[in-house]
Amino acid sequence: MAPYRSLPDAETLSRLLYRAGVTSNGPAGPFAAPSDRISILAAEPSDGPRARAASPVSAGAPIAPRAFGETEHGDFSDVIASAPPEEPADSGSLPTIAEMSEADLQASIFGPHLESMPTEERLGAFVQWLMGGTGAFAAFVADTEGLPLTNRNAPESYLAAIGPLGRAQETIARFVPSPEAGSSTVELDHQNVLQVIWSDTAAGRLAVGLVLGGALDQTMVRRIRKITQLSMSIRGEA
Amino acid sequence: MKVIGVVSQKGGVGKTTVALNLAYALARRGQRVLLADTDPQGGVGLSLQRLQPGPGFAGYVARKLPLESVVVKTRLPEFDVLPMGNIAIQDTHALAARLVDGAELRRLVSDAGPRYGILVLDTPSGFTGVTLGAMRVSTAVVSPLQAEPLAMRSASQLLEVLAALRAEGATLTLGGFLLTMLDLHNADSLGVAMEAWSDLPNAVVFQTTIPRDPLFLRASGAGVPVGLLSHQPPPVAALFEQAAMELEARIGLAKDEKDDGPIPLFA
Numbered sequence: 001m002a003p004y005r006s007l008p009d010a011e012t013l014s015r016l017l018y019r020a021g022v023t024s025n026g027p028a029g030p031f032a033a034p035s036d037r038i039s040i041l042a043a044e045p046s047d048g049p050r051a052r053a054a055s056p057v058s059a060g061a062p063i064a065p066r067a068f069g070e071t072e073h074g075d076f077s078d079v080i081a082s083a084p085p086e087e088p089a090d091s092g093s094l095p096t097i098a099e100m101s102e103a104d105l106q107a108s109i110f111g112p113h114l115e116s117m118p119t120e121e122r123l124g125a126f127v128q129w130l131m132g133g134t135g136a137f138a139a140f141v142a143d144t145e146g147l148p149l150t151n152r153n154a155p156e157s158y159l160a161a162i163g164p165l166g167r168a169q170e171t172i173a174r175f176v177p178s179p180e181a182g183s184s185t186v187e188l189d190h191q192n193v194l195q196v197i198w199s200d201t202a203a204g205r206l207a208v209g210l211v212l213g214g215a216l217d218q219t220m221v222r223r224i225r226k227i228t229q230l231s232m233s234i235r236g237e238a
Numbered sequence: 239m240k241v242i243g244v245v246s247q248k249g250g251v252g253k254t255t256v257a258l259n260l261a262y263a264l265a266r267r268g269q270r271v272l273l274a275d276t277d278p279q280g281g282v283g284l285s286l287q288r289l290q291p292g293p294g295f296a297g298y299v300a301r302k303l304p305l306e307s308v309v310v311k312t313r314l315p316e317f318d319v320l321p322m323g324n325i326a327i328q329d330t331h332a333l334a335a336r337l338v339d340g341a342e343l344r345r346l347v348s349d350a351g352p353r354y355g356i357l358v359l360d361t362p363s364g365f366t367g368v369t370l371g372a373m374r375v376s377t378a379v380v381s382p383l384q385a386e387p388l389a390m391r392s393a394s395q396l397l398e399v400l401a402a403l404r405a406e407g408a409t410l411t412l413g414g415f416l417l418t419m420l421d422l423h424n425a426d427s428l429g430v431a432m433e434a435w436s437d438l439p440n441a442v443v444f445q446t447t448i449p450r451d452p453l454f455l456r457a458s459g460a461g462v463p464v465g466l467l468s469h470q471p472p473p474v475a476a477l478f479e480q481a482a483m484e485l486e487a488r489i490g491l492a493k494d495e496k497d498d499g500p501i502p503l504f505a
Contacts, residue, residue: 007390007437016394019401022412022442137331140364145388147248148364153331155279156363160250192327211327 105223106230114230122231123150130210130224137192138211141228143204154209158194161186162207165196180225181205185215199225201232239351240489242358242413243376247392249363251384252418255454257360259475260380262463263482264356265317269491272309272354274320274346276337276372277362278330294323296333299342305349313466318354320346338367340374347375356491365399373403378413378489383434385420385427385447390434413488416481417447446481449474 007013017023109129110117117125123141127150130139138153146162148154169182181198188194188211195215197208208228210216216224244257254277261273275295292310297303298320309318325333336342343359350357359376361369373379381396383389393415400412417434421427427450434443453472457464465475486492 007394007433010437013394013397013437016397016401017439017442019404020397020412021400021404022397023439137327143388145248146250147388147391151364151366153278153334153366155277155330156249156253157279159248159363163250188327 126231127152136210136212140209142207183221197221197224199228201229203232240356240377241375243372243379245361245369245379246363246381247395251382253382254360256382257358259463259478261358263478265314267482270316270355272318272350273358275322275360276368278333291324294321296323296325299336334368337371340371343371343375376410378411380413381415382418383415385417385430389430412442414442414444416444419450420447421450444484446477
């Protein structure tokens, strides 16, 4: 078996192909009830992290419709002026985050049910917090090859850049060792940057990518790294 | 009209290349094709030569511009392109929000229906809001499967999403996985292809494979489909014609499936 094999076992795959409408004959025996992954497709959650269903689909947190295209002239610049990219979370302004204790920060992101939250749900809550707390236009968590675990609004070209960035980071670490996994910032245009924060987690090295107006300071970077590690460190229901 | 969503969990797998070249090949075969870019980052527009800035799909959504005013004609009468159009990164979030529930895409399908036989939707990577919206209106999805380690993870993810959408009541089907960037001289690359061929039903894996070939980079640099790299297209261009033929059969667009027997060689 190839070391990178990642299709499920034959029986699970057979059931999956049946449910996906690829095959007309399912495997013998009762089929598993549709998982809670379905609910995320049916409707966006109405409130709080627990309202989100666990899913590899990662539809993400609810996207509040803005007045996009509904301004007098239907012009994008009107929208930018009238609506900021993301409302800061209640507990998420930058100074507050930097000053909060780890326990408070954890509670503000995940609520009281962290240990029972499926990994996907935790990541969804994390990304929602990231966007609210940093004012990012896009945020994602991906592995070192750029395969997203969760993604809100980041274009594929940014995800595709993760592989080369990660390899460069490893090379740099050989010359300039650091106790942390490092971070990288790429200028996108005159206003925005892609900041990638690397974290060594229980699930391996992961990249947190943010598209925002300016690079975050070291305090925020360390906090985000810590929360990334926390998101992946506990075995949830998933 | 058939709606083909080109989707992938992973970025950088050649999705826009597949969407562009497959759409072009379908048009070359006589289908009336509209290639629409639903990626707020506008991958299709970036891939095309001398595409003048215009309102594009963003203008169609935001300003309710008529479809015929935002599509761009190509040298093939059967092939039109609807690029994303100019949109600042700050606005991608708002645009994405408008596409999540599929309503704007359904309007596009409705407007395009009378004029086109096939609508090809290029989508952002990942199964996030916009891509799910595109899948909800799709007749079938085609997923480029990069013949490199980790690819099969994204195959499983797509099957999960398809299952979930069908449980919602969607009727879309899996048009197939199209192996891309295949390097037959590389054991890892070949290993992924072997796994796809052995573990997935034949019906869901295209027989055609797209090799890792510098000509795709050349075509991308030139901003054209590989079939337009020169007046004598390179052999890889024929692969997309072959994939287009396969797709036509898979989605019920083959013009005449009756076996009309051997055709006399001599006049």
